[in-house]
Amino acid sequence: MVQNTGRxxxxxxxxxxxxxxxxGALPAGxxxxxxxxxxxxxxxxASVVKAAISVxxxxxxxxxQQGKGVFVRDRPPADQPAKDGHGEILDQLSEIRAVLGDLGKRLADLETAVFQEPRRSDRRGT
Incomplete structure (x- = not known):
């Protein structure tokens, strides 16, 4: 439970x-x-939990991993840098693209619900 500590x-x-x-209570993977x-x-x-996960x-x-969940990351030892310094950035970009794709779908669904085509019986003169 979250405490009222000011933090x-x-x-x-x-x-x-x-x-x-x-x-190690939550191991890699x-x-x-x-x-x-x-x-x-x-x-x-949920917004508080999502903010914590974002940190x-x-x-x-x-x-x-889109559609699968959030996983503890395998991390290289502190004295051994990652082989590809761009890997983390690419991972973040991939996550951003997935989230934007999901938002696009949700926006399209919302627009469809809000701006429905008029029914044939509602159309006049067509």
Whole structure:
């Protein structure tokens, strides 16, 4: 549960999940609990959980896979840099493209619902 310490709830959640990753309680390759499960565990809204996951993603602790979930990332040892310095940026761009694609679909569905074609009986003179 998030405490009333003055520290934002999403940072408290990120701290807790980061500690679980560091301790091995959430090992590399394992999926994080679902957003719904994390909401129940920490007694917060989905937006707070998503913000915490965003912090961990930015720090490189987790990586999202569209339609599958968020997974603890395999990280190279601190003294061994990643083979491809652009890999993380490409991963983030891929995630952004997937999210934008999803938003595009959702917007199209919303526009269809809001701006429905008039029924044939409603059309006059055609």
């Amino acid at each position: 934002p709830g999403y940072l408290q959640i990120a701290d807790d999940l980061r500690a679980q990753i560091s301790s 394992q999926a994080l609990p679902s957003i719904r499960e994390l909401c129940e565990r920490y007694e917060v809204s 961990l993603r930015t720090e490189g602790h987790v990586i999202g």
